[in-house]
Amino acid sequence: MLESWRWFGPDDPVTLSDARQAGAHGVVTALHHIYDGRIWTPGDIAERMALVGKAGMTWAVCESIPVNSAIKRRDGDWRRTLDAWKQSLANLGKGGVPVVCYNFMPVVDWTRTNLLYPTEAGGFALRFDMIDFVAYDVFVLKRRAAEDSYAPDVIEAARQRLAQKSDDEILTLERNIIAGLPGGEDSHTREKIRAEIASFDDVSSGDMRANLVEFLKEVVPVAAENGVRLAIHPDDPPFSLFGLPRVVSTADDIQTILDAVDEPANGITLCSGSYGSRTGNDVTGMAERFAARIHFAHLRNVSKEPDGSFIESEHLAGDVNIVSLISILRAEERRREREGRSDSIIPMRPDHGHLLIDDQKKKVNPGYSCIGRLKGLAELRGVIAAVDQLT
Known part of the structure; x- marks a missing residue:
């Protein structure tokens, strides 16, 4: 190879x-x-x-x-x-x-919710957390009809997760999801990504x-x-x-x-x-x-988790x-x-x-x-x- x-x-x-x-x-x-x-x-x-x-x-x-x-x-x-x-x-x-x-x-191109997830060995990994993503989609971005995309128990878990986050943590989550990762076609603001998503309705x-x-x-x-x-x-x-x-x-x-x-x-x-x-x-x-x-x-x-979350492992x-x-x-x-x-x-x-x-x-x-x-x-x-x- x-x-x-x-x-x-x-x-x-x-x-x-x-x-x-x-x-x-x-x-x-x-x-x-x-x-x-x-x-x-x-x-x-x-x-x-x-x-x-x-x-x-x-x-x-x-x-x-x-x-x-x-x-x-x-x-x-x-x-x-x-x-x-x-x-x-x-x-x-x-x-x-x-x-x-x-x-x-x-x-959106490749997407993660956490760019600095601590590993047991002391390093940092990329992670996609489904509950964090749903919290952003439903309660921060407030995408039209976002609730229809998820089960009620997932939405409730997302609501509770968001309530535990500080304003800075919410902004970091948003940047991780929509600001663009290396090699992606574009980065977005909250208003821009709403419009882009709507263009695919x-x-x-x-x-x-x-x-x-x-x-x-x-x-x-x-x-x-x-x-x-x-x-x-x-x-x-x-x-x-x-x-x-x-x-x-x-x-x-x-x-x-x-x-x-x-x-x-x-x-x-x-x-x-x-x-x-x-x-x-x-x-x-x-x-x-x-x-x-x-x-x-x-x-x-x-390494996958039952709710759809995953971490990039070794x-x-x-x-x-x-x-x-x-x-x-x-x-x-x-x-x-x-x-x-x-x-x-x-x-x-x-x-x-x-x-x-x-x-x-x-x-x-x-x-x-x-x-x-x-x-x-x-x-x-x-x-x-x-x-x-x-x-």
């Missing part, structure tokens, strides 16, 4: 030199400073490629070209923004970027799925023509937030996506943490079922059997190699990491500190070596 590292560009407090010292050879990055629907030009892409190359690594995956809300709703100026997306995709392929990871989540899950299929019909041929493998990222968490439809959450969703445009360029990002945070998802079973179309892997772990702890998962991915790589496929090596990255040691005194992007990811990558590297030794 190609050991890779997410890098948010020249302003990332974790440098390319740090990534290289951690043992990464591939870089997962994007033109995060161009997020407003403008086309990523060949010059922009070449500049980023040169920075990565100078550090002794390769730009292995673009994560991500933002998919504008107009495309997801298929309204407004969706045609213009989609054409720009396709041109950026083509330019990435021509510029030598082989994989593009993207997502189709409406309004007439978009059902069926509509959202149909819009995704229409998107795929347009972008997959562009990817194939330009030597790019598309890898859709799952919803994170993989269930509805704010009553919004999320349609990349289960094995059935993946099957729909792959069947919609049955081409090798149309593939998935196997994110063990995202898929693993939904009860009922068998992540290793999904990896076996869709192995041939896994173009990128995010390897991390989660990479080799939690509910997902990472050893079995890596065994499946390595077997798929060997199969591709026997077939002579050019994509026999699957890029992976240690997706997120705990905030540890000296990084606790530094300004870092939530989930993307250096030491926690270095630890995760080292553990994953060890698993890969052990799997290969025993195969």
Whole structure:
């Protein structure tokens, strides 16, 4: 597997030199400073490629070209923004970027309620607390008809939870949920997120799925023509937030996506943490079922709770059997190699990491500190070596 590292560009407090010292050879990055629907030009892409190359690594995956809300709703100026997306995709392929990871989540990207949840070992983890989220949605944001999205006992638990929070704690919760996490398309104010959510009021899950299929019909041929493998990222968490439809959450969703445009360029990002945070998802079973179309892997772990809450655990702890998962991915790589496929090596990255040691005194992007990811990558590297030794 190609050991890779997410890098948010020249302003990332974790440098390319740090990534290289951690043992990464591939870089997962994007033109995060161009997020407003403008086309990523060949010059922009070449500049980023040169920075990565100078550090002794390769730009292995673009994560991500933002998919504008107009495309997801298929309204407004969706045609213009989609054409720009396709041109950026083509330019990435021509510029030598082989994989593009993207997502189709409406309004909010990956979402957590606590960015500094203390671990037993003294580090800090990312956490999604369902009761805190409901408290914010129903009693702080006061989304229209929010109560219809939750059971009465959950709403009552949320009411009691909110009553125990100070004003500062409520503001921190709000920032965590709507201010935007690294790699997300946008950040929001309370008023803006209400309006954005309302703009999807007439978009059902069926509509959202149909819009995704229409998107795929347009972008997959562009990817194939330009030597790019598309890898859709799952919803994170993989269930509805704010009553919004999320349609990349289960094995059935993946099957729909792959069947919609049955081409090798149309593939998935196997994110063990995202898929693993939904009860009922068998992540290793999904990896076996869709192995041939896994173009990128995010390897991390989660520990789920009965109410839908979860904490990002250590990479080799939690509910997902990472050893079995890596065994499946390595077997798929060997199969591709026997077939002579050019994509026999699957890029992976240690997706997120705990905030540890000296990084606790530094300004870092939530989930993307250096030491926690270095630890995760080292553990994953060890698993890969052990799997290969025993195969």
